[in-house]
Amino acid sequence: MSLVGPVPIRLKACARHSSSQVSLFRIFTRQSRFHDRKPPSAQNFRSTRDTPTPSCTLTSTPSLEPRVVASNTPAQRQRQRQQLRRIHQPQESRTTNNMASLAAHSKKHKVCVVGSGNWGTTIAKVIAENVKENKDIFDEQVQMWVYEEEVQIPTDSKHFDSGSELCKKPQKLTQLVNGLHENVKYLPGIQLPENIIANPDVVDTVKDATILIFNLPHQFIGRICDNIKGKHLPYARGISCIKGVEVSDQGCDLFSDSIGQKLGIYVGALSGANIATEIALEKWCETTVAYDPPHLDSRQPTPEHTPSGSPHGSSADLHDLKGEAITPKGKKQKLMALPAEFPPLNHANIKRLFHRPYFHVRMVHDVAGVSLGGALKNVVALAAGWVDGLGWGDNAKAAIMRVGILEEIKFGEAFYSKTFKRETITEESCGVADMITSCSGGRNFRCAKMSIKEGKSINEIEERELNGQKLQGTSTAYEVHSFLKAQGMEKDFPLFTAVYDVLEGNNKPEDIPQLIEPHNE
Template sequence: MQPIKVTVIGSGNWGSAIAKIVAENSAENPTVFDKSVRMWVFEELIDGEKLTAIVNTQHENVKYLPGVKLPHNLIAVPDLVDAAADADLLVFNVPHQFLPRICKQLQGKVAPTVRAVSCIKGVELSPDGITIIADYISQQLGIYCGALSGANLAPEVAQEKFSETTIAYKVPDSSDQIDQKTIKLLFHRPYFHVNVIDDVAGVSLCGALKNIVALASGFIDGMSWGDNAKSAIIRRGILEMTRFGRDFFPECEAATFTEESCGVADVITSCAGGRNHRLGKAMIETKRPIFQLEAELLNGQKAQGVTTAAEVHEFLKRRGALANYPLFTAVNDIIFNGLDSSALPNILEQVEKKL
């Protein structure tokens, strides 16, 4: 068989960190993977120079992952279709609100034998319900897609500090060249330990819903309520996440939420210092709109929890299930409807009664 060609769709700090891993492993396993790994980069000018040119000559994403050297076999490509051309495996790593436009550009240009892994932490809302990102990619492009999620703050992964992740990849065809062993070979590094499981829905939901909990933990820190209160938010947030999976995605496995890096570990990490926690904390401290803070604090990147909170709220409202998810509902109302965050103790008690 020909070596597997891999393309990473996205070049933010997490996209660049994952591309670094994929390129390192491709270079070390030339009989399995094509040595050249392409990375689609949304073209920007940095001090008058194209970002793709900087990545390809300086081997550094100076805007989104400064100070981290990228492998020389990682090639930045500004055209999305060109980047994906002839790829056998697509790794999606973009803010999920941009995904519909990206999929539309790729429709009809990706063979059905192509496989994909989504590193995107969010859900897609439609009039018919709520869809995990991996399924959305599958539906839009007609290809199989797995999911990667874990306690993975991008700068720490890029700096090769030890971390774990969970990849859900259920081989769609026994004859596939890309199986769970291949997926692990592509993503596992001495500093980035990978566990591969079958539960795509569970891994995807963990990656999306934990961002809502992280916003709540930011509210707690913004009010200086301390670690006891934040621990309560984390525990009850995990319970609500698990219930959401059980209620609306019965194929989920409860153990994914409590035993995998994508579950409890990612919640803890995100509530300690991720983007969503930072924004939630800043919103309470400054009493300013969260979208203004997002533009100022995140260097052009997005905090997925804000969009996810709104989409989950709308989905639960349509299902008449808001009362069963008081913490998720409160996060949405604090962000969008002016609910005072000091109401959280009463809301926590409601969570306990509902779960």
């Protein structure tokens, strides 16, 4: 029968097959599979039944490859094996190198989530599902830090039983999460994967993790970083899901940047049109993950364009960084290399950590754009809630959103010009899409609308509606205004300034159209 390999080779049948001849045949056929050849056609396929012969010989075209003759002596068999290896050396070498590369990743990434509110618990659910499906990359267990508190199981919970000891008095939240696999306080009614482990000790939560996911109210991030500094793996990497910015009169820092600087690790950002309860119910949406990996982590050239197909390229030439990352303000940050025993933390593997059929991920490099979009839209959503509460309709909300998007872009270009890309705001979920969602149904929008409808302050609505959680729009509005005032740029951002003035009582929501009117028109 004629076989298809590197060149046409013919096997003549014999009456008696020795074990050495069968072994040689197996070696040859196994090696020939490495060649990408089309299936044999009718012309070059011939059955051995058509050409019976008492001998058994492997031959090749003399002008193209050496002649290999099967034999029973050990010396001849050894020469035949060496000859076959020389014939197929390029393919064999590549295969050996690939297998060695796979074997080098002897360790898996452990992932932890710092935070357990409704958004933190939702992200933990997403990650826990993905690590189980990518066991070659990630450890199956996900540690989730939970601020310990006593919680009474609600009477409308499926777990409530008036006769149960569990329901007669408040229980520790960590015990409820680990026992019921549900966060009955912050994400009630959602079944959590059993590989989520609630942990009340934040240091114990992060100590073995190579990937830290930060997802908690930004008011507490400074204290948490102080607690875990020096107690985490020095080569760990992080993702911030915190929608806010750390602002003072001296400057404006992204939480991804401030966390990274405090802990000495690289931190990316996740943000998008993501209402936590909808994602927990597995309703389809998109998100944006910004991760500009140090070159030593990816171990291969960073693509010119992001894997998601986003139309802009990398924010930095990572080939020249040599173990450093570029912060959103354009500064270099020295990092400890991720050990080679771990799979690389490149865009592909970060996407595997977050992407679900109901939670689609687009990867970009612009950490500043993703972070600012997630923070500043909360300020805009307050204004949208006020005008909607006044009954001004969708046209008014659209006007607020248009001005808000322009001020987000202006802010990024003014203070993060080295890495910020305006396309991140205009084309990604973290920008225009998040603005639409936040100004239509987000918590900042809803609380602002209620304050108008009920004639109450934002703080009163927040305390009643958010179950102990805090609005990020109000605190961000105050911080951004303080920063802009220190820069002498209040008039350059009329909407941000108007929101602050309404919160302070200097103006009424009805004044917003006049407050955001350009002065030069």
